[in-house]
Amino acid sequence: MGATGNAVTAAVNRFGLGAKPGDLAGAHDPRAWLETQLARGPDGAQFLAGLPTSIDYLRDEIQLFAIRREFKQGGRGRRDFLTGKMPGPPGDTKAAAAALKQALQPYRQEQRKDLLAEFSARIRIATGTATPFVERLVRFWSNHFAVSVDKFSARLFAAPMEREAIRPHVTGRFADMLLAVETHPAMLLYLDNVRSVGPDSRLGRRIAARLARDGDAGKGKAGGLNENLGREAMELHTVGVNGGYTQADVTEFSRALTGWSVAAKREFANGRQPDSAFVFRANAHEPGARRVLGKTFAEGGFEQGKAILDFLAHRPATARHLSLQLAQHFVSDDPPPALVDRMAKSYLDHDTDLAAVYRTLIESPEAWGSEARKFKTPQDFVTSALRAAQIDLQGRPQPVLGLLTTLGQPVFDPRSPAGFSDNSANWVDPDGLWKRVQAAEALSAHVASGGGEPLAFAQDILGPLLDEDTAQAIRRAESKRQAYATLFASPTFQWRV
Template sequence: MIRRETISAANRFGLGARPDTLTRLDDPRGWLHAQLASPMAAPRAALPTSADYLRQEYDYLRERRAARNGDGNDDAVMGFRARFGRSQLQELGWRYRQAVGTEQDFIERLVRFWSNHFAVSADKRTAALYAAPMEREAIRPHVAGDFADLLLAVEQHPAMLRYLDNVRSVGEQSRLAQRQRRRRDEGGAARAGLNENLAREILELHTLGVDGGYAQDDVRELARAITGWSVPLPRDLDTGASATFRFRANAHEAGARQVLGRRYAAEGEAQGRAILRDLAVHPATAQHVCGKLARHFVSDAPPRALVDRMADAWGRSGGNLRSVYAAMIDSPEAWADDARKLKTPDDYLVSAMRSTGTLPGEQPRSLVALLGRLGQPPFTPRSPAGFADDAAEWSGADAVWKRIQAAQTLAETATGAGPDPVRTAEQVFGPHLDADTALALRRAESPREGLALLFASPAFQWRS
């Protein structure tokens, strides 16, 4: 007999049951813990690194500049999206094949949680090429490690540095600012100054939370501490370097900084690192991030006892994420009968493909288009806060109607000549499928119609 806990492990903690998942889960909690004990690295992606993309982008910009200066044909130089669109689709193809094919889907769900927590939008052209690589390069390696390492890897990645404009941030009294002022006094154009975008989102979204006790002075001081955090210039990469973070001492605001009442000595790049490491273990960060984790995995209004237990594990372990996840798994509240989450469009499509073993292609244009129609285009949130993680955002009448339409598309593209909808439902829900849905599937006029009914059913919309 397949227990309800087994269904929850596969469909709520995981990404949705595959055809053989439920029959293999004799110990659902042990299955989750085992993934944390030795998280399997995703297969190496045969994709460019961020350093490769930087080189490609700089080459493209050189070509554009040369064409506009009369050294080439500007009409022959592709637009940015035309030039790099194929690469972005390849990134998404790899990402969704990994999600559909993995057997460590708890780890994969955690990767996607953190990717949304540290949201970057490909709508901003300067960050477009780096959103997917940031997930591969900064998030995956640290998903079960210490939050401090994850935080630093993300904040120093080109995607985040460009998306939140830190590459343009210059300390007011830095050597670069002084040189710019002299040029301006001589009739030159005004140049960039201090930019607080990244510092503000680090405090408001990535660590402490909006009610975390910081003030505007803390934002400004953190912004000064991370001036000079940037990406390589073309000349830096011409030497064959592979590092994608560059500290520019001439743009850094020297001097001691004070953040949240603590003084940080003037140590260049190390100053910002020290602040981030303290933020990573701050009690407000533990409460904020554990609340988001519990909301993602358990319910839109997670029990306070659960969040406190996870935050306590955070504090005792110094922000070790494996300990925090384990505390969640071991909490009875995480397995309560009323613990469930409405699937986001991304969850919905991934779980549907997993249920039939349908792998997306290397250039998943139709999948990307479908996610766009459902309101969650990959790596394109409306703000640095990421996509919403509550039922209210995804349960409106228009959203429900679009899911019904998507169900037909998913059924038509399912692998095989005619997947059996009843068997597919049993593989997803075991014996816990509701009677109304089961009856509708048996009465379907064709396997495709039955599969569409399954994907459109209320039961399939929830991670319960």
């Protein structure tokens, strides 16, 4: 085995995001250090202030489509961004394409700037936060409710979902977080619920009538039930794949979720500004009672789906699924079942209160045992290096974003609603290790040239994890920069122990 830690390094590395100078000393009472953070909740407001809201982003998208539609002469005017498809430019003349491009240019630039600002804020919080345990939890839940920006329509919303739906509930009730996420535009767009129409809803009947009249000519074909969100909300977000649900449960739940949509053209018409990015569209909602996991939910519009979500949040299968994932994230790839059981009980006993589950976790001896260790994901690795050296990106996150992409964990881009893997087996491989050595070289170049004496720095960051061989290698480095590279590339630095 590699390095062996103690409770202080475990708190800072395994529960937190890695030490910044002084952290190890501050965490001399590890449990109290973690408890205090839970009481404080997430910080970082100063970095998030001024970022656009999801409503702002929706308005931008709608304006973008309006511009495209103006350039499109006739036909296919029904399309909007809810169908996930941009109308193309008119004709194929170069002049038309160039004019459209020019008209869109300011919006494109603005969106690029917004995305960089979002990512930049996220990285700066991780680098500087005084509540790294809470910040790790934010990222854990963000990945649990993964929205992948490789889906075009969702690309703007993954970062605001973390701010708007995850952060406010990270130490609150899971049931509240679940509702916030499933009503967030990011999830509704990513998992296609905005396109899901109840077949017997007013809209569904109208579409059916139009199809019957016009024939199946491929026009205006939007309509029909889409089970994407219903399935993933059960399989990934709540009860888990072995949670005892059937295809009938998925279909019923999906019917209940029809009508859950986002503010669109009409809500923004005439300069109006909606209060909520979420919109319940009663005309797309499938009427009738629904039966999910043996329980019947009366018709009630939005309240029906909300009640099912709350029911799912309180299932024992959900308690086990979430507790197992948390234990796998914070303790080991294969955590002790007794620990998971205790956390699940705490979850159910406290009305899905997450802080209670976290407390059970950190009060359990299994969380501090010598078997407890996790291999850093690329995001963990990069974040811990940025924290250690207090590297300030000065609002230019591109090099770090590129690094994360090359290391295999591009920000908000797991390419799957299941999120990035939390298992070492997916991250320990020769290619990944080699790139970490390269990344260590690159990161060491960013360490402030006035940085301290490397060995003292390594002691401050690794504490008792710094073994004699690693210390020796750092001592013998030919330059300060190479000493930092040695630290970041060392096997000890690759673990959360």
